[in-house]
Amino acid sequence: MLAPFFAFFSVFMLYPIVINFYYSFTNYRLGQKKQFVWLNNYKNLFKDPDFLVSLKNTAVYALFSVLFLTCLGLFISVILNRRTRMVHAVRTVMIIPYATSMVAVSMIWLLLLDPTTGFINKALIALGMNVPPKWLHDVKLALPSLIFINVWKNLGYVMLIYLSGLQNIPGELYEAATVDGAGLWHKFRRITLPMIAPTAFFVLITTSIEAFKTFEQVQIMTQGAPVNATSTVVYQIYQRAFNDYRMGYAGAMSVVLFLVILAVTLVNVFWMKKNEEKNIW
Amino acid sequence: MKERLIRLTAIVFAVLCVGFVLFPFFLMLSISLQTMSEVYAPSPVLIPKVPQFENYVKAMQNGNWARYFLNSALVTVVVTAISLVINSMAGYVFARLKFRGSRVLFLLVLTGMMIPPQVTMIPLFSLLRGMPFVGGNNWLGQGGIGLYNSYAGLIIPFLAGSFGVFLCRQFYIGFPKELDDAARMDGCGPFDAFLKIYLPLSGPVLASLGVLKFTGTWNEYTWPLIMTNSDKLKTVQLALTVFRNESEILWNQLMAATFLVSLAIYIVFIFAQKHFVAGLLSGSVKG
Structure with a gap:
């Protein structure tokens, strides 16, 4: 009964994971003989300006996406946290962008952010701004625009997770605190925050893993432009592997990406554990 | 106040x-x-x-959209159906049958959940392209294109994911052990027990997994982008990007097509919103 799943899993998941590490040490190009080149790909990687800037962009993208999703998501969820039909309806509506494909979301925002035909700039001009920003065509604003779209798409998912965590906090805790004369801030700081910390931690991990893998927005909306301002690691992997067919080199990039994600996850886990021990919440 | x-x-x-x-x-x-x-x-x-309203008609005539919808529907339905079968069986085994090495195997399944698909993307591509005896390949997997530009190439990678196994295991592990004892008394083997007792009670978990798999596969963009280049195999998500690549973007038609492509998800969402939410939440509960 396990066989069908494990057949697929080992051939199309485990084997590729292992062989990818091997590829990253070769000069494998599609349709050519491979040679073992030891660490050459990795050495070249850290001299490749396109890759380095993509690594930086990805880190910025991940940092701000995660920051906004984890904090803003919690803030809104705490305010909305009531067991009413209204909150249930809001939760359902908020999940719509999450269920919509990134391609569709990218198309909608491509139009809204278009410097001349987009609604946002038309509205800004109507409000009296003479030279509205060029958004995705502006070196400084392109990456923040992508971050904003990512937050817009995933906020509902984050709120869903938070609201379910918040509704698991026993109401008696708040009642007892009210009897003791605790204010709103005090209740948030001493009850909500410690009780929601594991949920926040889950949100932190999932949103950061997702953010490090970002590709579709870049491929569809900007192609890395303007001047590599929005190029991400996965966009580089895609370009090197499926435009230049340098599978070995791209494989090395994917190993680096994997290590970065692993490191971020481990750091978070340790940080969480440490805080739990100290009980600083 | x-x-x-x-x-x-x-x-x-x-x-x-x-x-x-x-x-x-x-x-x-x-x-x-x-x-x-x-x-x-x-x-x-x-x-x-x-x-x-003719924008919708014009958008659908811009390319072979009937074919694109058919492609996406075929891939999505096959992936969802096969995943439900193999994931529920594997989940049941991990929840109920203890055998040597079962813990190690389950650990591998968990690892599979954490590996970003970009790590397997390149080897998976060469593996499927080098599949022997298909797409003009010889027994060494050379000479042709293998499963490149084929439905199988679009479907197979999504059957290997392990999230569904995890979801089903978590669900079955909550079943009372007495069920198995009763089944054994009646002379049922493990497979019979799964078929006659567990499967009929699996509605909620299969609905959640099904909705998540359906949305995930329908919305997939990166893998079809890598695995196909022929118009015959284009999925709806790939077809949307064609509007983007034209010199003058016909925004009204693009938005019409975007809405129609997302409509499939919204229809599923209207009917199965509860299961979608339940699936997302069960992924977040540690246990």
Whole structure:
């Protein structure tokens, strides 16, 4: 009964994971003989300006996406946290962008952010701004625009997770605190925050893993432009592997990406554990 | 007084959130019904003067859209159906049958969940392209294109994911052990027990997994982009990007097509919203 799943899993998941590490040490190009080149790909990687800037962009993208999703998501969820039909309806509506494909979301925002035909700039001009920003065509604003779209798409998912965590906090805790004369801030700081910390931690991990893998927005909306301002690691992997067919080199990039994600996850886990021990919440 | 203030804040935030999320979708629908001169008008048009429903017809004639929808539907239905079968069986084994090495195998399954697909993307591509005896390949997997540009190439990688196994295991592990004892008394083997006792009770978990798999596969963009280049195998998500690549983007048709492509998800969402939410939440509960 396990066989069908494990057949697929080992051939199309485990084997590729292992062989990818091997590829990253070769000069494998599609349709050519491979040679073992030891660490050459990795050495070249850290001299490749396109890759380095993509690594930086990805880190910025991940940092701000995660920051906004984890904090803003919690803030809104705490305010909305009531067991009413209204909150249930809001939760359902908020999940719509999450269920919509990134391609569709990218198309909608491509139009809204278009410097001349987009609604946002038309509205800004109507409000009296003479030279509205060029958004995705502006070196400084392109990456923040992508971050904003990512937050817009995933906020509902984050709120869903938070609201379910918040509704698991026993109401008696708040009642007892009210009897003791605790204010709103005090209740948030001493009850909500410690009780929601594991949920926040889950949100932190999932949103950061997702953010490090970002590709579709870049491929569809900007192609890395303007001047590599929005190029991400996965966009580089895609370009090197499926435009230049340098599978070995791209494989090395994917190993680096994997290590970065692993490191971020481990750091978070340790940080969480440490805080739990100290009980600083 | 204070209580009323808190409630008021909640209502204000609720309205803001809903507006924030729905306004872009409203604009998508509105622009899909506008003429191009309304789209280009210097002041934003929110409601088209005369709704241009023929934008939808024109968008669907821009390329072989019947075929694209059929491709996406085929891949999505096959992936969802096969995943449900193999994942529920594997989940049952991990929940109920203990054998040597079962813990190690389950650990591997968990690892599979954490590996980003970009790590397997390149080897998976060469593996499927080098599949022996198909797509003009010889027994060494050379000479042809293997499963490149084939339905199998689009389907197979999504059957290997392990999230479904994890989801089903978590669900079955909550079943009372007495069920198995009763089944054994009646002379049922493990497979019979799964088929006659566990499967009929699996409605909720299979619905959640099915909805998640359906949305995930329908919305997939990267893998079809890598694995196909022929118009015959284009999925709807890939087909959408064709509008983007034209020299003058016909925004009204693009928005019409975007809405139609997302409609499949919204229909599923309307009927199975509960299961979708349940699936997302069960992924977040540690156990």
